[in-house]
Amino acid sequence: MDKPAVTALLKNAGIDAELTFEILDRYNAGEFDNQPAVEMDEIPGIDGTSVIDMQDARWEMDKNAAVSRLKALGVTKPLKLLAQTEGNRAVFTRRGLTALGYLLYPKTAYGVLNGGSATSYVDEKKNSSFNEKLMELYREPFEEIAGMARGRAKGITPACIHPDGSPGPSYMELKMRGLLIRELIYREISGDNSSQGPIMFQMTSVNNDEEVAAAYREYRNSPFLKDLIEKLGTDMTRCRSGAQPMIGAYTHSDLGRPRQVFLGRDGKSPLPLPGGHGQNFAVLQDIYRELHAEGRLFAYLGNVDNLANLPYPAGVGLMALSGREAGFEFSFKTPVDIKGGILIRDTRGRLNCGDIGPAISKEQVARAENAGKPILFNCATGLFNLDYLTRELSGIIRNLPTRFSDQDKDAGRYSQAEQVTWEVIGMLEDFFIFGVDKYERFIAAKLLLESFLANGLHLEHPQFPGDPDPAKDLQTVGRKLNRGLEKLFLEEYGLRQEGKQWIPKSFEELQEEARLLGRNLGVME
Template structure:
């Protein structure tokens, strides 16, 4: 469908509309740039992912991390790589020689990974508010029966969460019904504990810590206009958090490297033809634009200055993932493998469980590269089940990436330019419009031989998109919950394991309370 409308660009967009974009906190320049690219057909060649096969566990590029992991690596490569990264690490203390190869056990890999913590920074995609997280209708659509079961807890918690950054909402509910600590308190505690584990491991191996590098820090994050101020306020309060106040490095940890993800303008619906324009009829109000997040894939452009700064400081790896995934913790074995293999990046995927019917799965795409394809949009549920019946193990995306900073900074401009921009039509309360989004994990296909770690979902992927999921994972009303959701035992046991082992918490009189740092170690 053609139109005689004049394409909008920086010179033709009405001044009043541009002013409204700015007043609404939208990135007008970036929105217009995307709009112009759309009208010039630059996104027309972006193909949908067409799965051509299911990758198998091969121990090389796709590695099963649910079993003890070993690594055989040419000794010369092992020594060269560690000297490049961390010359203070005693090379001969780890593994054994077999011919020209060095064989490293899981214990060796864990030791090496912990000793690499000073070269790693941990970060979260922290832009979302909890508005939809606690929305009653959205939670009810997830499971009406569960909403009935957790009616009391939901009604008490949901009003307190609305509009808050999700990261500062409770990550669990205690057995006695009281609120647990927030997702971000746990994240900071985990990184600080990792620093203490590094100190102990360095002393054990008589390693002199590198100067000016703190294990796992600086903590970095992508925020938004809506979450930036509440997060700064929360971090100030975290100085007195029972989970954090006993660590000597708390103040430093809370001084994060952060950048705001701007909102993008919605565009006119495809049914209106080209050239597209800025959608300016939000909720039926003439001249009113609609601001939308541009997807977590924007982190590569938003956080680009931070990635470059970290590399210049001496950091060599970044861990990045979603703030609501309690299983997203530092994994020293994965770090050691990624570092020694000199992989550009490594990504966690969990083995499919019966309830995993939505989300992205690992596939070979039409280019023969590893990629992440959404069930429904790119691969049918029937094809997934058929592949399983043939013996393939389906791997679900956990939205966790471990990236080599040298590779990332060298290729940032290309990634920012070429990460697919997905334009999708929407029909919602605000009107009929189209939205531009980039998905972080489509970067997998842009890397040269990335690694994929097949992990235990209940250890490394306890995520909560809806408040009901948090209540279920907390193990409340367990007997009745089992009748509605058969995985509740694995979820609640996974939470208990994480709180004890990764976050140093103990269950006392119906509440999870933090151990002192000395007790944890």
């Protein structure tokens, strides 16, 4: 079939024909042949320089340089409130870094990868494979929530379950609330009421962009957002957005070169697929440049399903003082962290993120864990220095590896092309790995069962599946996740439990909590 005919089929299927053929032509020209595979040499530990345990985070620099840096950042608080001075040195402990991060809130943008649907999230087979006994225990709530979420954009599906078992607010409702509370904290501790409000941006997909936008319009009247929007004068639901296009699948590698566009079993049914979250650098490039031009210094990027992912003040503080290119959060691995990447030193001697399976086998991970070696699991959260990112965007877009993986599914045997966001780590020279507590910074749910577990559902039920090894026991992990989630609800999302429901705290309660935080950080009288 000739190219014009294939182009017509692609467009009819909602696929970006130009991008599909661009990737295909680059592949057939051999451009992707020499992309280095991510292979592990060793599992690195905390070194205090590039890999930081954020519980003990600190930054030391020349005192005069610190004063100059704060001035350049637009921070008016005196150095003595943020750092300990020893001779000509200034030492920022975690408390000072946290305070600085809050003060830099208006210069920090927050981005969400929000293009995924809830298909895998509520897939019964995938959830059962996580733990069959747990699936049976959760059968009734699973059917209810899955029925509400199936086929919808994941970010607008329920992110939590109230203690009475009813569905709570969505992922994006909570994130918007969390960002508005950060704006309130900034205003209280800085005394600056002229802030233009938090800047939020996202990558949706062409398949869900309108659905997401419609949900946000309804959120303006959400009980979790309305009061904050009115009192702060900031409408968080007006989010900057870029929609990721769909690309076509390609022929299976068994058919050799040159590859062609995959047209299904009938020869006329192309398969629309996302090209991986790594496409954000291309899809959102105009937004990144706009943010930089407006004076934003940093941009967060993270997956929608991590409820613990809000701007991390201590990380922002470290980035601001160091001037490094980026920072990435990795949490100390637990038994529920089975699909994703871990921190490795690759065969080129560089820190990198290697997926369990392709880069490092499950057996290697198990041996390291059994030997007591801490393993840092990718939280899929990046904090980028916008000076660096906007300068290097074109090169990142061009050189971020495009990986082809063969698939054998109902649609047939084909190959899928994807870019993985976090492979950008292997392209950087000067960055941080933030070693964080999972139960503070990485409460994510790739599967609905994980969400139920974090919400503490049926944790004390006599039929809850256990394990004699505490390190592998889901009940133990569930209790820790639930304590972490409740702490997030109380502190980061400004909720309180009334009866068996999580309800929003009043604006006045949040205002008083913000003032108390400022006093505890030593930046308010």
